[in-house]
Amino acid sequence: ETGVTQTPRHLVMGMTNKKSLKCEQHLGHNAMYWYKQSAKKPLELMFVYSLEERVENNSVPSRFSPECPNSSHLFLHLHTLQPEDSALYLCASSQGRSVLNEQFFGPGTRLTVL
């Protein structure tokens, strides 16, 4: 595997379910990100991890819980979601957090909350 991979690619869940999204980067990067893209809205940054520590949390509801066990893996744990949380969730990684360091994106997980 190369680049940034995300699993699952599609997920349908009920509002009472608990699920997790997984991201893995094979680029040796030390920063990882979760983004949300809702229909007809811009890409929104949710969380940033640098050297496995969370450094940004953009007022994301607590029903989204990130976890970064090591520099290659990033999870987004989901519980008691709402239908408006249906969106494309994208993971990205970069070597350092400077804007000059390109962010590499995964293909995303298309989440539908019923």
Added chain:
Amino acid sequence: DQQVKQNSPSLSVQEGRISILNCDYTNSMFDYFLWYKKYPAEGPTFLISISSIKDKNEDGRFTVFLNKSAKHLSLHIVPSQPGDSAVYFCAATWYSGGGADGLTFGKGTHLIIQP
């Protein structure tokens, strides 16, 4: 209120012609701008960037122009090729303090290259 605006949701251009994608921003703090390209079922990929100390940056068929006084940037693709059909996102940040965390994205423009 959206700080980065891409007012054209879609754009159709004939193969071989020039494609011009536009982006406007409202935050005067922004001093670094990026364009990303996204194919269906794939993540966005970085295309080209420009710092506010320049007004033009060129990379092969892709050129980004920045007009700071108008708070406007544009991406020119010439000649346009079928493989350029994708969604293009404009993003902005302030290099001096924002870092990559501070990327603000537009909604994207779907470019369709017609044969």
